[in-house]
Structure formats: structure tokens, C-alpha cells
Amino acid sequence: MLNPSRSLAAFSLALALAQTSSIMAQAQQPSSPSRTMMQTTHKQYTGVPGNLGVPLPPNAKFVTGYEAKYTTSQRITAFIRVTSEQTPTNLISWYENSLRAMSWEVKPRKTPKGTMLVCNKESQTAMVNIVQGQTAQDPTTIMLTIER
Numbered sequence: 001m002l003n004p005s006r007s008l009a010a011f012s013l014a015l016a017l018a019q020t021s022s023i024m025a026q027a028q029q030p031s032s033p034s035r036t037m038m039q040t041t042h043k044q045y046t047g048v049p050g051n052l053g054v055p056l057p058p059n060a061k062f063v064t065g066y067e068a069k070y071t072t073s074q075r076i077t078a079f080i081r082v083t084s085e086q087t088p089t090n091l092i093s094w095y096e097n098s099l100r101a102m103s104w105e106v107k108p109r110k111t112p113k114g115t116m117l118v119c120n121k122e123s124q125t126a127m128v129n130i131v132q133g134q135t136a137q138d139p140t141t142i143m144l145t146i147e148r
């Protein structure tokens with residue numbers, strides 16, 4: 001004799017497993033190539049390139065950087081990290097003045113770890129992230145992302 005509550009539980013479990021299998025199969029399908037962001041070129045920097053288009057503060061020290069091109073854009077994106085002994089407040093002011101003097105539109109934004117300047121000029125965009133060192137002896141970190 002069949003137990004109706006056991007049959008209902010078995011049916012519900014089978015239905016849930018079928019739905020889960022369907023969802024997992026969809027998730028494993030490769031995404032559309034037009035929506036996948038893949039890097040097509042990558043060039044490591046050994047120093048700050050001369051054609052960066054965004055100034056660096058005096059006495060900034062190069063840490064690392066590279067440029068990349070992605071399938072989703074015709075533009076090249078440069079990523080640069082430098083450090084400075086200047087305070088974040090001084091660097092923010094220096095960048096705002098320097099970039100505006102070069103005809104960049106500059107919009108400051110607070111971040112959880114510091115300040116980011118979002119900048120636009122003609123067909124270029126740049127983000128300048130300025131982050132205080134963890135201790136008073138640590139330099140300030142400047143991370144630049146420039147699309148050109």
C-alpha cells in the first residue's frame with residue numbers, strides 16, 4: 001500500500017532535483033562571446049610610460065603597471081601604481097589642480113579607503129585612487145586607471 005505523504009515527498013524531491021539540474025546546466029553553458037570580456041593584449045611596464053596622459057606628482061615612485069586591451073573595447077587601458085610621501089589631502093589638491101589645468105573634468109568621490117578622482121577629457125577617462133598608508137610611516141598609494 002502506498003503512503004500518500006511519502007509519495008508526495010518523493011515527488012517534491014524529484015521536482016526540486018530536476019529544477020536544480022536544469023539551472024546548473026544553464027549556468028555551465030558558455031556565455032555569449034559578445035558579452036565576455038577577454039584580454040587581447042597585455043604589456044607589463046618596467047617604469048612609467050611617457051605617453052600616459054596623466055601627470056604624476058613630483059617624487060612619485062613607480063611600483064608596478066601594465067596596459068591591456070579587451071575584446072569589449074577598442075581602447076587601451078593602462079593601470080599604474082605609484083607611491084608618494086605627500087599626504088592624501090595634498091595629493092588630491094595637486095591632482096585636481098594639475099588635471100584641470102590640462103583641461104580634464106575632475107569629479108572627486110569618497111571611497112572606503114580614501115578618495116577617487118573620476119576624470120574625463122575628450123575620448124579619455126581616468127580614475128585616480130589615492131589611499132593613505134596603513135601607518136604614518138607608510139607612503140600614500142596612487143592607483144591610476146586610464147582608458148585612451
